[in-house]
Amino acid sequence: MMRAVPAHIPEALAASNVGTWQTGQSVHHYIVDEAAAALFGLDAAKAAEGFLLVNFLRAIHPGDRELFRDRIGRSIEHGGLFVMEYRTTPRPNEVRWVLGRGRYERNAVTGEMQGRGILIDITESKLDGHIEDRALFIAPDAGGSALERAATLALETREAIQEIDGSERPVLVRAIDTLLWALGRVLARHATGGRD
Template sequence: MQHQVTRSVLAFVPDALSASQVGTWTTDVINDRTVCDAAAAALFGVDPNLAAEGLPLAAYARVIHPDDRAGFHDKLNRVREHGGLFVVEYRAFPAPGDRRWVLARGRYERDDRTGGMTGRGIVIDITESKLDGRAEDRAFFIAEEDTETPLERAAACAIQTRQAIDEFDGPEGLGLRRSVDALLLALGRALARRVGASEP
């Protein structure tokens, strides 16, 4: 099945943006277009309207800490080429003097019809959790084979739920987004803890 790039409803609501720690993204690898919601755009310091239309990966990666950038590209390129799941942490500077720790979780799949690779996932602002002296502990996980755990399946379903809610125009939308963001944040942290515990 071909995945359509989801264009989130990005009504820019400043208080919702500042409160949100979870953003969603969808990538078309062949065309190098990554579409993000407003929360993800804020984590990378990009205009939310441009992010809603789709930007090249370089527009987001430019704010990644120089010491993390090469490793980020190396790991991401591997999963973008072969497909599969990944969890990775890195530092980002969305604005001068504003350092953020970001946890990214996603899955890349090849379209059987076009042969193109598409990805979707979440980015989570985990800066507060790094203030307890655990800044050097980083989650990193790539699985090229299809070995999703129940926790990973739950995260995938929550990502799809969030993207569907972004397309919902009703007055309940903001409350629903906050609820699913809380679930995504909890799932992302659980995945990071699980990966960290499994590393040697």
């Protein structure tokens, strides 16, 4: 069953170059936020109305498109976790690196497959050589376990760090992203019953 995301999480995600997505009328229709729309060069004003999957496929780098189509197709058909790093081309001569993470589950009442997840812009990490500092996490429930509360606080800390001026900010961002990555791995392991 899909869980509601606490109200403060979307703002923290946007400050962290993280977008959100969820299926709309079908598994071929996606409602995204402005950050996610920008990663694909889609009109942010229409993001809440949603876009067909084909609109996202067009913006995926040709070198990653076939693999993406295969993986998303298997996730839509069978359900489960979807994790993939790929490139998008939101505008001519622009390439963004994206880490996508989500989950597809069948609705117990309607039998329809539904999905929800996040898209993390990791372009800076790819360009500055700090690939190991990628953030990977899942949105925790409010008032959950100590681990989930730690992830929430880390997201809020990253949002505050983005407001810091000066040369210290990049170092602090990398440090908090490393923490988010570690928390995300542990949360993901717990969500899958201990399997990576």
